[in-house]
């Protein structure tokens with residue numbers, strides 16, 4: 001499998017690359033990212049002091065600086081590139097090691113089981129003396145405030161003077177890779193308005209409206225052939241650290257180990273300065289931090305891993321997709337969402353979209369519901385911003401903005417279409433209901449979820465228009481997932497999400513009232529709810545137009561899709577470039593039957609029990625040839641639906657597009673950050689598509705559609721607070737409940753099976 005023409009290597013738990021290609025370097029920086037939900041760290045070269053690589057590429061969840069354009073409530077925000085806390089300056093016999101044109105024996109690898117990124121190469125001085133350099137790093141899953149770094153330098157010839165300075169360096173700017181080509185477009189902004197540089201500790205104040213303060217400290221340890229070496233403190237106005245010098249005989253080894261600690265004013269810490277002092281006063285140990293990190297990560301893998309028995313590289317790539325999801329999830333807080341590019345790049349300013357609810361969260365809903373709850377709480381904490389957004393746009397209730405920063409404020413530039421992209425409001429409501437259905441977390445629903453459902457239902461009522469000629473409600477001027485529509489009336493996806501949202505209030509309230517009458521009364525009052533209003537929600541839901549052609553038994557993307565012109569996709573998209581970047585202007589697209597990304601196809605995936613098999617087939621056959629896949633969010637729904645309707649080869653083809661998307665730089669923008677919706681989508685093709693698992697009405701449905709290339713898959717999921725292990729081979733399904741004591745119902749081929757303490761094997 002190749003990225004930019006060179007080879008990626010796959011072994012069970014490791015993704016690696018043995019070729020140094022300067023043109024691909026920054027895309028691979030993104031590809032070899034690691035993280036722990038607090039930090040995201042690109043795979044940049046920490047010894048590079050000359051090129052854009054000197055800026056590093058380290059991000060923290062929720063840490064935004066002041067952006068460059070006017071957003072909907074003032075200046076935009078953008079994910080801030082942190083001080084380069086991994087910076088190292090290495091020189092050998094007075095020559096700096098930072099030009100990479102003459103390196104050899106290069107390799108870089110990501111060990112996903114251990115969560116360690118490593119790099120190695122040989123370097124030569126101008127008089128031919130050779131060094132072997134190895135770098136490794138991890139962001140601790142045990143103590144999320146810590147990063148570990150180890151650098152090993154072996155002299156292959158005698159070296160008179162090796163100098164290594166381990167720094168915390170605030171002399172960086174954002175990478176500003178926004179367009180990806182040519183690179184870089186212009187220097188990015190530096191977000192630090194003030195700095196406080198001390199001995200092995202550095203604080204910076206950001207240019208955001210809250211003047212967020214970030215504090216970092218480091219402990220460094222150096223060894224010559226295993227024997228401790230003392231360093232000297234070094235500081236300037238922007239950086240601080242410890243520098244070491246020594247000479248090395250042939251085959252002697254210098255090792256630097258470093259632990260970084262960070263705490264910010266966004267953390268719940270009462271006294272960040274004290275925490276920095278405490279860290280500096282207790283010697284850390286790299287080996288110990290690493291061991292703790294590996295063990296915390298292996299706890300996550302226990303449920304998250306999917307084992308695939310296959311002769312292909314698919315096992316490793318599925319693990320890669322899952323690994324990145326584990327690395328991005330901020331489990332320490334419920335105040336920050338997961339951005340479209342996570343913490344691996346600056347595209348979309350680090351903002352959160354519907355990608356999170358519809359693509360990323362299903363993985364957490366089924367493998368780590370408490371992490372999913374925190375993501376939904378992020379939406380609760382930003383409910384006031386959604387209320388404000390509704391009001392500012394002359395609507396009622398809560399209208400969730402399309403692209404948000406940590407405060408939930410719309411970050412799309414003004415007049416660029418965010419006003420139309422309202423399906424996100426229904427997507428959030430949908431996921432709240434899914435979370436509740438899978439967990440029965442009544443406390444969440446009573447305290448938070450129901451309020452979101454009610455406020456968003458109010459929004460839909462105010463956003464719909466009644467047409468007395470056809471007796472139906474309509475949603476006008478809207479943009480569905482197919483953004484190439486520019487805007488349409490009655491996008492089926494949006495309207496069905498609105499119907500679901502509106503109806504959910506009634507059904508959720510009934511259950512809450514039954515189970516918790518007293519708390520329910522309080523909730524009802526708190527919301528200012530009324531039975532008349534709930535009846536209105538139901539009336540609008542019942543009469544909301546869903547475009548459908550009875551003759552074709554086909555759900556229509558919107559009210560004009562059928563009468564638009566056919567588009568010659570081969571002409572419109574001759575290369576991998578998006579249509580709007582290559583052949584036709586954006587304004588031309590509503591003339592044509594062209595779908596940017598899965599739209600009605602996605603609808604069938606979200607409601608697998610609502611459409612008949614024939615309707616799903618019709619949707620797939622009609623829209624698939626008209627879809628440009630000009631977004632990474634397109635492949636997985638196509639894979640899931642293809643698996644559902646028995647198109648096995650198609651399903652596997654779409655799985656490959658999705659699973660290998662960043663490794664192959666399929667969208668030509670991996671340089672700007674990894675595609676997290678797509679990672680979640682890959683997991684969904686395996687889980688919902690190939691394993692065929694879905695949940696509805698308190699039952700787990702299993703309808704396997706294993707690719708011919710796979711013999712068996714084995715995975716875990718959490719359903720109704722119990723962990724279930726499911727193993728599927730070519731003809732049978734083995735289900736085992738690993739904890740809990742409530743029997744679970746599993747439905748295979750329309751037959752229900754009760755799973756109690758004993759494992760069950762079902763032929764299919």
Ligand code: BGC
Nearest residue numbers: 340353354355483631633677
């Ligand atoms: C897609 C959106 C998506 C956004 C962020 C766009 O290209 O069309 O659906 O939310 O990227 O990933």
